[in-house]
Amino acid sequence: MKVLVTGGAGYIGSHVVRQLAKASHDIVVFDNLSTGYRWAVTAGELVVGDLANEDEIDQVFASHQFEAVLHFAANIVVPESVTNPLKYYSNNTRNTLNLLKAVDKYKVPYMVFSSTAAVYGMPEQTVLTEDLPLAPINPYGASKMMSERMIMDLAAASGLNYVVLRYFNVAGANPDGLLGQATPEATHLIKVACECATGQRDGMSIFGTDYDTSDGTCVRDYIHVEDLASAHVMALDYMAGGGESKVMNCGYGRGFTVREVIDVVRKLSGVDFPVTETGRRAGDPGALMADNALIKKTLGWQPVYDNLETIVGTALAWEAIWQKKKDAVGQH
Numbered sequence: 506m507k508v509l510v511t512g513g514a515g516y517i518g519s520h521v522v523r524q525l526a527k528a529s530h531d532i533v534v535f536d537n538l539s540t541g542y543r544w545a546v547t548a549g550e551l552v553v554g555d556l557a558n559e560d561e562i563d564q565v566f567a568s569h570q571f572e573a574v575l576h577f578a579a580n581i582v583v584p585e586s587v588t589n590p591l592k593y594y595s596n597n598t599r600n601t602l603n604l605l606k607a608v609d610k611y612k613v614p615y616m617v618f619s620s621t622a623a624v625y626g627m628p629e630q631t632v633l634t635e636d637l638p639l640a641p642i643n644p645y646g647a648s649k650m651m652s653e654r655m656i657m658d659l660a661a662a663s664g665l666n667y668v669v670l671r672y673f674n675v676a677g678a679n680p681d682g683l684l685g686q687a688t689p690e691a692t693h694l695i696k697v698a699c700e701c702a703t704g705q706r707d708g709m710s711i712f713g714t715d716y717d718t719s720d721g722t723c724v725r726d727y728i729h730v731e732d733l734a735s736a737h738v739m740a741l742d743y744m745a746g747g748g749e750s751k752v753m754n755c756g757y758g759r760g761f762t763v764r765e766v767i768d769v770v771r772k773l774s775g776v777d778f779p780v781t782e783t784g785r786r787a788g789d790p791g792a793l794m795a796d797n798a799l800i801k802k803t804l805g806w807q808p809v810y811d812n813l814e815t816i817v818g819t820a821l822a823w824e825a826i827w828q829k830k831k832d833a834v835g836q837h
């Protein structure tokens with residue numbers, strides 16, 4: 506297919522672009538490079554543009570006859586969304602609306618949307634199914650929920666087919682060391698712990714040690730970025746084969762505590778970096794894991810990297826590569 510990938514120069518988008526190229530798709534990446542990198546676009550054409558600019562969007566759609574749009578471009582830092590909510594409603598929600606106007610105008614038949622488990626909020630159950638009520642507790646989750654709704658409503662009023670993928674905790678890096686998470690000031694646990702192990706941070710904090718879990722720290726479902734990327738390629742195949750629109754969780758269906766993750770990073774790196782225990786953060790559920798039965802049944806998706814040591818090992822290897830690479834290539 507001829508596909509447009511928004512945010513394709515970012516962490517997850519760049520891994521998806523590489524897998525799309527392997528599957529022989531014809532790719533155009535649209536990215537403003539605010540958190541992405543030119544070097545991360547390993548296939549296709551890079552168009553530097555902003556979804557806030559409807560003329561730039563229209564120009565790229567008018568220049569290509571896209572059969573599918575994969576939409577990754579978004580801000581994703583939950584605490585920032587609380588302190589600067591309008592940034593998230595502008596970049597995540599309004600800019601999705603701008604993109605959807607072009608999808609509708611140019612009659613693009615397929616769309617894959619990068620969503621999040623944050624749309625569920627703080628449900629009482631720990632293993633989450635797609636039919637749970639959506640009750641986000643922060644502007645990030647709300648901005649994604651609104652985007653989901655717009656996609657669904659457009660699909661109901663047009664010929665658009667969509668797959669919404671709700672990510673859990675994405676981590677790891679390309680095993681060949683070609684790509685990884687290069688986001689500055691990242692907040693994800695495995696990335697932060699690996700930065701500590703490689704001397705980029707002096708230490709880190711555990712937020713809350715009194716949860717009702719095996720060791721008192723939060724449990725999360727960590728998914729390797731390559732397994733997540735493969736779900737997007739399979740989603741395109743599914744829709745092209747006549748599959749109906751779906752919302753699906755992307756996770757492994759089991760979790761690890763914060764302490765377990767830190768222990769694996771320490772073990773694999775051989776570095777006993779400082780860890781400070783502090784109080785809970787507002788809005789952190791004790792445990793969140795994906796029920797992934799639907800994506801396995803619908804797409805035939807089977808994880809390849811479902812192993813915490815594999816996830817952490819690739820993340821650690823990437824940090825060593827990235828420290829050298831960023832000096833050579835600059836920030837963008």
